[in-house]
Amino acid sequence: MRNVKWTSLFSLMLVFVLVLAACSSDSESGEGGNEDEKNDSEEQVTIVYARGMDATKATDKIIEAFEEKHPNINVEFREMPSDSGAQHDAYVTSLNGKSSEIDVMDLDVVWPAEFAQAGYVMALDRFIQKDGIELSEYNEGAVSAANFNGKQWAMPKFIDAGMLFYRTDIVEEGNVPKTWDELLTKAGELQGEKNTKFGYLMQAKQYEGLVTNAVEYIASYGGQIVDENGEVVVNSPEAIKGIKKMVEVANAGFVPENITTFTEPESHTSFIEGESPFIRNWPYQYALANDKEQSEIVGNVGVAPLPEGDAGSAAALGGWMSAINAYSEHPKEAWEFLKFMTGPEGQKISAIHGGLAPTIPSLFDDEEVLEANPFFKEEGFVNALDNAVSRPVVPNYPEISEIIQIEISKAITGKVTAEEAAQNMQTKIEEAMQ
DSSP, X not given: OHHHHHHHHHHHHHHHHHHHHXXXXXXXXXXXXXXXXXXXXXOOEEEEEEEEOOOSSHHHHHHHHHHHHOTTEEEEEEEEOSSHHHHHHHHHHHHHTTOOSXXXXXXXXXOHHHHHHTTOBOOOHHHHHHTTOOGGGSOHHHHHTTEETTEEOOEEEEEEEOEEEEETXXXXXXXXXXXXXXXXXXXXXXXXXXXXXXXXXXXOSSSHHHHHHHHHHHHHTTOOSBOTTSOBOOSSHHHHHHHHHHHHHHTSTTSOTTGGGOOHHHHHHHHHTTOOSEEEEOTHHHHXXXXXXXXXXXXOEEXXXXXXXXXXXXXXXXXXXXXXXXXXXXXXXXXXXXXXXXXXXXXXXXXXXXXXXXXXXXXXXXXXXXXXXXXXXXXXXXXXXXXXXXXXXXXXXXXXXXXXXXXXXXHHTTSSOHHHHHHHHHHHHHHHHO
16 A cells, blocks of 8 residues: 555656656747747737728728737727817827727827826837837937927827928929018919919918918027927017018918918818919828819929028928827737837838828838829928928927917917017916916
8 A cells, every 4th residue: 555655656756857857848948938938929919009080091001011920919990080189089088097998099290298298108218229219210300299308209100291382384493482582472473373363372260270380480480489498489589580471471462361261171272273373281282283073283283392481491290190008008019019000111001002101201212102102202392391390399289279379360460469479479388388
């Protein structure tokens, strides 16, 4: 009986030793790896990516390409409201409740500082440094729009910038106005040519588009509203000069009498109906003007940087970023997807299948990108992107934007002078930022 017990015990001990030896052998040979390595290569993780409606196939193509490279990461696409204001509010509602439901989200270019200040998004610096991402390879203005308090809170995905579009059948080659004063002269001279009603179109209604126009005038004369250190600096001679020039253009006899009701749709509709030789608008204007179903000026559209002030040309930065939810339960996987989507491969897919302008300038030399978007070959288009400047990078941007809208609108309608508008903005923005 004793021998049977010892035999059984010996057998159990032998099995235990063999198991340990096998585990040790696997670990030393590298076949098994450690537990973290097993999880990275085998565990299936699902992350949720949220953005506004995508009428193209670009998002599906990006997810498909990413999942092929990362078979252990599944990406679920969550479609948000197409209206940016409604999308903003939906994010805020979710993130106020510290929801981890969304992992990666697209942000309008003016949201990063607000979301960073509120603690909604994760700082990306450690990921950027770890993977050696060179931010210098991205458009400088796009990168700076997501930098707040010395940290990078989002990666730029695609870019928009204000540009000058003109009728090539009216404006002679080499005769495109290079300064605001030249625009004032040429717009007046060309008004009425080929049945045009106006000489220049812009967005001057009291809304966000008015802010982008104001930023362009102010920056072209060397001014700023809020500087890179977060200081309010709008009450300066440079900013005042920019405001004065904007008021002069908006009140010129060659713009529509009701220009203060014009947003993008009113201005672009007038332009494609052949009513003006010049318009300030976003890149989509080019494709719209060449749409045979809508436009009367197909094949007669050129693009150039906006006119220069004393400090050169400036274009208000538009576009979208991608960020990681601070409450995400899968930050490593979220970063892998964000890195891919905003990197060269992801942005190339967005450009080819979505018609979106990359924030990586080298992609404008890519043959496949140019084949899909002939517009990107235009020298004026690329130069305009290079002149992009961001709107104030502040955590309470909606409040600051409203102040700017009100004061610039008052200046255009003659209720205050440019000097008074600048002083009012200085005081009110400083109070709002306290």
